[in-house]
Amino acid sequence: MLTPEDTLRLNVLIATCVAIRVDIYKLAVVGLTENKKEQTITLNPSGDSTKYIKAVQKLLVSQILGSMGGYPSYLKRWSRMGQVGSSNLKSLLKIGNIEAVVAVANSQNLNDEVLDLVWWCATNTDQQAEIGRFLLTRNFVIKHPIGKQIADYLLEFLPFTDDTTQLIDTTNLLLQEDLISPQAKDRLWKQGQRKPAFLVGFIERMEGNLPNNNNTIALDNNIKELERVNSEQGQIMLQTINHILKKINQEHVLYRTLEVLGAYLSHPMVQRLADIEQCQTQAENVLAQLGLDNEKIKARLLLAGVSEQLVVGTISAHSLAGSAIRKKLSNVLESIQAALKLLTTPI
Template sequence: MIELSSEDALRLNVMLANPLQAVRIDESSMTVHALSEQGEASVKLNPRGRDDQYLKKVRELLSSQVLGSPGGYPIFLRRWTRMGQARDNSLEQLLLLGEPEAVVAVVHASGLTDEIARRAWWAMPVADNARRMLERECVVGGSMGSVLAEFLVEFLPFETEHRAMVETVRLVLQPGLIDDELRDKLWRAARRKNSYFIGFMDALPDALPGDGRPRADWQHVAPRVQHLAQAGNPVAAQLCRCLSDRGQLFLETAELVFRKPSNQDVVVELLKSIQNYFATVCPNNDPSADMTTIVSDAEALLDVPAVCPTTTAVQEVVGEVPEHREDVRAMLALSWVGESLVNPIFARTDAIGSLMRKKIEPVMEPVLAQIAQLRGKGG
């Protein structure tokens, strides 16, 4: 049975005798690194036998010192999931085990703090951990927020997963993380990788950095429905929003992405973004409906008597601007779009690129038609 050399055991025990903040193991160089208030320290291992078996012994020593049991890590690990279930009072201990999965448990934990985020980042500085930590307000508003955002922006050109690109852009655009110059640089880069646009749509739906112009009839419509919007009518508010310069830019951006999504993740994230944008006017949710049904139901809703808050809001707007019935229908239809529209298609194919776009035409064309209507280009 492999045992730690007396030299390694001594040096590791001396290291662990000090108050430590985090431990990481570099398996390629067989080195144990430790972080403390005084800085960093390291122990170069002198393995006997196979490296993986030797590292197991090292981790058993760490577990014995931290948890009081050499077998403590795998027992505790079953309770530490990526669903944020790590106990808040154990987070600091988890960072002393030299186990990547323990660090992952920490960054997902509900009790994460800015200080623990700093230690976790030192222990395992990878993009997914940075994204998880930037989901926490305490980290975004703390000292680590800009550090993690800077890393993610620098790493973004090397990211290969489109869903991760969308998430990265959305997260780094949170207030106070990056400056306007870098934000504008990301916006320009979206011309080459349009999945970036979705991150912008999620984070800044009403403040996209591009140039936008209000729809030609904006000045005619707005004064007639703004009083309804101010009174709390969500349909009137959304109509004003869509016809404004910022709304037209959002719709233009959505159309740009929809005309050439690169893979299935981009389609799904785009549909979610559109759904979120129109969420305030969504009357109900039917995951089984296809686009034909959605458009038909939206059309029918225009003539339903004012018997609920949604129908009341619709009738107030249609009564004030009856010539904009089709705009209201388009908004209602877009509020129903979502991942469920493409799930039946994507369940049968893993196509990407032009072949995928061909397969999703039954969804894509009606959605584009609703966007065209709101951009004043409807037939």
């Protein structure tokens, strides 16, 4: 049960603010006015603070959405599906529920008008990084001043990201256009030499524009089938992928690296297959069909057939992690790395 004083102050906040967030740790409700000034209410629970916060959120929902049952269940289902209508967006940012903010951030109807309110609502919440990643998938956000604010936060948050998929995704998103400085990109690249998950973000996002910190040069480009491989950027890409595979100890790093490799070297006559020996046979057959006899071209054709299909079944069946991935998949990884070594060696 809310105190009469808190009830009154919350109603004033509802009437005067365009966005509201609830700080469950500080037991406070913060509102943002039309002219971007913050108003803070420090709550005064007499009993269980968790129940009190729920009572606050129930009041906000009932006053703003007219729902007495708390955050509408259908919005929970739709939060990450982008199906929240444009008419609801602003209202959802006033109910103090972070799932509602996620719903707005992921809405197909998100626009400039509410973007800054979404990021304000996300601030100092457990879901701030998740919401930031949602927002940076939108082209208009990248070009908006808020985009750089989000990027700055995610860059600062990155060292505290333990989830490998989130680390890759965040790096990938930060590398868009000029969201972060060249110096910050260079630091991420250098960190990737020790922590390959960063590099996966680079090879996914920066194909054709990878950093050349090792003075890598193009190889002989006279062979048509090897033009992509032998270019300066092709050499950097393959060297980077080889570096990632040498240190592989995490399944998602492997899955996404193989997907990039197969896509980068894709060939109209090559299919992606689920068995490395079939990939090798396919490469030999295509080489013969092309009327060629060149080990480098065969290696390039082999790599065109790789994807996560080569490893996902084995990893799932044996619940592989860490160094066990390299050991159990040595036949696959050694074949791929041998091809990469051949393609990055001047002959």
